[in-house]
Amino acid sequence: MVTLEASRLFSQLNRQELATLRQIVREQSYARDQEIFKEGAEGDGLYVLKEGLVEISALIGPGQRRVFSKIPPGDIFGEMAVLDDKPRSASAIAVEPTLVYFLPRNEFLHLMDQSPGMARCALREISRRLREFDHQYLREVFQAEGLAAIGRFAGSVVHDLRNPVHLIGLATETFCMASSTPETRQRAKEIIRQQIENIKELVDEILAVSQGSPSDIVLSPGSYATFLTELFDEVRSSPTLRSAKLEFQSPPPEALVHVNPRRLRRVFLNLLQNAATVTPEEGVISLRFHVTSTEVVSEIKDSGPGIAPEVADHLFSAFASYGKLHGTGLGLFICKRIIDEHHGWISARNEPGGGAVFAFGLPLAKPEAIQATGMSGK
Numbered sequence: 001m002v003t004l005e006a007s008r009l010f011s012q013l014n015r016q017e018l019a020t021l022r023q024i025v026r027e028q029s030y031a032r033d034q035e036i037f038k039e040g041a042e043g044d045g046l047y048v049l050k051e052g053l054v055e056i057s058a059l060i061g062p063g064q065r066r067v068f069s070k071i072p073p074g075d076i077f078g079e080m081a082v083l084d085d086k087p088r089s090a091s092a093i094a095v096e097p098t099l100v101y102f103l104p105r106n107e108f109l110h111l112m113d114q115s116p117g118m119a120r121c122a123l124r125e126i127s128r129r130l131r132e133f134d135h136q137y138l139r140e141v142f143q144a145e146g147l148a149a150i151g152r153f154a155g156s157v158v159h160d161l162r163n164p165v166h167l168i169g170l171a172t173e174t175f176c177m178a179s180s181t182p183e184t185r186q187r188a189k190e191i192i193r194q195q196i197e198n199i200k201e202l203v204d205e206i207l208a209v210s211q212g213s214p215s216d217i218v219l220s221p222g223s224y225a226t227f228l229t230e231l232f233d234e235v236r237s238s239p240t241l242r243s244a245k246l247e248f249q250s251p252p253p254e255a256l257v258h259v260n261p262r263r264l265r266r267v268f269l270n271l272l273q274n275a276a277t278v279t280p281e282e283g284v285i286s287l288r289f290h291v292t293s294t295e296v297v298s299e300i301k302d303s304g305p306g307i308a309p310e311v312a313d314h315l316f317s318a319f320a321s322y323g324k325l326h327g328t329g330l331g332l333f334i335c336k337r338i339i340d341e342h343h344g345w346i347s348a349r350n351e352p353g354g355g356a357v358f359a360f361g362l363p364l365a366k367p368e369a370i371q372a373t374g375m376s377g378k
Contacts, residue, residue: 008076009076009125010048024111026103028102029098030094030097032097034093036054037091038088043078043105045103046078047101052099053098056068057090084200116188120169127161164196221258223256224256224257231268243281246287248286248288258365260342266334273331279304287300295362295364297361304356305354306355315332346359
């Protein structure tokens with residue numbers, strides 16, 4: 001039997017955090033062969049196994065169920081419900097009489113917002129579980145098909161998770177320092193919240209690509225200048241640019257476009273991170289914009305070596321990686337996917353003077369949208 005404080009997820013929490021945790025935890029018992037949750041059901045929370053054994057399985061074909069893992073006492077399961085509100089992707093069955101700690105999703109997310117220590121522990125444990133799943137999946141794929149490329153992909157997913165987890169760790173240390181001011185602590189909480197959001201977005205994108213999920217985003221008319229100003233205020237205070245300098249060759253245009261801000265933000269972050277990766281230390285990343293009669297065009301230019309001819313034709317394909325030691329190979333593919341959702345276009349070219357330019361166009365909002373918002377659309 002594993003106590004709450006001895007579980008992997010909560011072993012590093014202090015007394016106050018544990019006391020808060022106990023207020024939301026519910027103990028639940030299950031008989032042998034009883035279903036804990038079913039594939040396709042609502043992802044309502046996270047489980048920690050107190051006693052017993054749990055089997056995780058999913059349908060992989062008509063009438064064909066596959067066991068993916070068996071959860072021992074002290075481990076978590078159902079953790080993806082913490083990161084998104086999508087249906088369960090697998091079923092959980094009690095292999096023997098079982099006791100669990102159940103943490104409702106909304107209460108646990110609220111607790112993570114209030115406790116940086118809890119957020120760090122939870123994300124570290126979820127990252128560990130994702131790593132284990134990647135390794136298990138890889139072993140099976142290698143045995144069945146020998147696809148070594150999947151190994152690089154799984155390792156890259158883990159790498160992409162490390163950065164936000166690392167930032168959460170640093171922000172947590174800052175938050176807990178006795179010398180930290182209220183303003184510093186508030187900034188640390190904001191970093192933690194943003195990095196949790198980044199992990200959720202990464203997981204959502206990988207799931208969407210792997211499952212071929214159709215797009216169902218909502219686009220709303222808004223000021224492109226306002227969106228860009230808020231975005232770049234965030235970027236300047238984040239590690240996105242590394243040591244590169246952001247330079248505007250033209251101001252953000254006061255154009256009205258139909259956008260989903262959260263999704264379009266991902267396009268800029270992916271392109272800026274790519275640009276920062278190839279830009280020399282203290283180099284410049286340039287942004288320029290122009291408006292035509294039908295669209296607004298954004299361009300991001302780096303100071304790197306440019307696009308190699310051998311990869312130019314498949315830059316926006318899934319799993320295409322060009323000279324980076326790490327990365328999922330999905331960044332530009334995701335950018336194209338999002339721009340397609342916005343009914344726009346995206347392209348890449350080499351600049352005559354050196355460096356690469358990534359450009360994308362978004363259609364201007366129609367006059368009726370401008371009238372509905374009361375904006376001039378200048």
